[in-house]
Amino acid sequence: MKFIAPDERLEFPLYGLSEAALYLRVPIKTLEYWAFGRKPISPLIRAASRNPRALSFMNLLECHMLASMKSLYNLRLPKIRRALAHLQKTTGYKHPLIEQPLYTNRVDLLIKEIDRLVNLSRGGQLAITGIVEAHLERVEYDKEVGMFKFYPFVRERSTTEPKFIVINPALGFGKPVIAGTGISTAVIASRFNARESVPELAKEYGLEEKQVEEAIRWETRAVAA
Numbered sequence: 001m002k003f004i005a006p007d008e009r010l011e012f013p014l015y016g017l018s019e020a021a022l023y024l025r026v027p028i029k030t031l032e033y034w035a036f037g038r039k040p041i042s043p044l045i046r047a048a049s050r051n052p053r054a055l056s057f058m059n060l061l062e063c064h065m066l067a068s069m070k071s072l073y074n075l076r077l078p079k080i081r082r083a084l085a086h087l088q089k090t091t092g093y094k095h096p097l098i099e100q101p102l103y104t105n106r107v108d109l110l111i112k113e114i115d116r117l118v119n120l121s122r123g124g125q126l127a128i129t130g131i132v133e134a135h136l137e138r139v140e141y142d143k144e145v146g147m148f149k150f151y152p153f154v155r156e157r158s159t160t161e162p163k164f165i166v167i168n169p170a171l172g173f174g175k176p177v178i179a180g181t182g183i184s185t186a187v188i189a190s191r192f193n194a195r196e197s198v199p200e201l202a203k204e205y206g207l208e209e210k211q212v213e214e215a216i217r218w219e220t221r222a223v224a225a
Contacts, residue, residue, distance in 0.1 A: 007146050007147055007169070007170070009057070009169040009170060009174070010056065010057050010058050010147070010148065010169055011048060011056045011057075011058060012048065012056055012057070012169065012174075013047075013048035013049035013052075013054035013055065013056055014048075014054070014055070014056060014057060014169065014173070014174040015054060015055045015056075015057075015059075015060055015174070016052075016053070016054055016055075017031055017032055017035070017053055017054075017055070020055050020059075020060055020063065023060065023152050023167065023176070024060070024063055024064055024067055024152070025067070025152075025153060025157075026063070026067050026070070030070070031063060032053075034063055034066055035047040035053075035055060035059065035063065036050065036053060042081075044066065044081065044084055045059055045062045045063065045066075045095075046059075046094070047059055057148065057150070057167070057169045057174055058094075058095045058098065058148070060150065060167070061095070061097075061098045061139055061148060061150055062095055062097050062098060064135060064138065064139070064150065064152075065097040065098060065132070065135055065136070066097070067135070067157075068131045068132050068134070068135035068157075069131070069132070084096070084097070087100065098139065098148070101136055131157075134157065134158070134159045135157070137159065138150060138151045138152065138153065138161075138163070139151075147168065147169070147170055148168075149166050149167070149168045150166065150167040150168070151163040151165065151166050151167075151179065152165060152167060152176070152218075154214060154217055154218050154221060155217070155221075162210075162214065163179055164178060164179055164210070164211050164214035164215070165177075165178065165179060165185060165214060165215065165218050166178075166179040172184055176218060178207065178211050178214075178215055179211075181205070181207070183205055183207070183215075185215040185216075185218050185219050186219060188201060188205075188212055188215040188216060188219070189215060189216050189218075189219030189220065192212075192216050198212050198213060198216075
C-alpha cells in the first residue's frame, strides 16, 4: 500500500541548508551533496525546493537516515544510489527510507534491500542494523493524524539519548520545541542568556528542570556548531 501524506506541511520547504545541517549534526557540504548533488552527479533525495535551496520536513527525515549510514558507507558509491533508486521504484514510496519502515514496520526488509545491493559483509549488516534502528527510534509516526515527529540527537547518536526536543511541522512552524509542549527551545535559551535561572524558567513554564536544561543544551550546541 502506498503512503500518501495527508498533511501537506510535511512537504513544505521549511529548512535552509545551514539550519538543517545544525539539526542533523552533519556538515553543510555533505547535506548539500545529498540534497542537490554535484555536476554531473545527481542528488540522493528530492529536495522540496531548488531555488531557493530548501528542504521539507520529510527531506529532513531522509537526511537523518542517510546520516545513520554515513559512518559505514561512502555515499558517493553508485551502489548506494542504486539501492535508494531501487527502494523508491519497488516500494512506491516517495521517501522510502522513512515511509517504508515506519508506515509498514518493515525495518528488516529495508535493511535487506540495501544490503542486497551494497553487498555488505555479515558483520557490516549487523552493525548497520543497530545504527538504522537507533535513528528510526528518533522518528515517530502518528497514524491518526498522519504526522511524523522527529526527536533530534542533542548530545550523541545513541539509543540512550532522551527525547526532550522534538521537531514537528504542526508545532512552532517546524522549529524545535520541548517535547509535549509548544515551547520553543530558542525562547528558553534566550531567556536563560538574559540571566533567568533554570529553576525560574521551569516554574514559569510548568516544566521539569531537566527539560529546560536540555533545551538550553540544544540551542548552545547549535550556536557552537
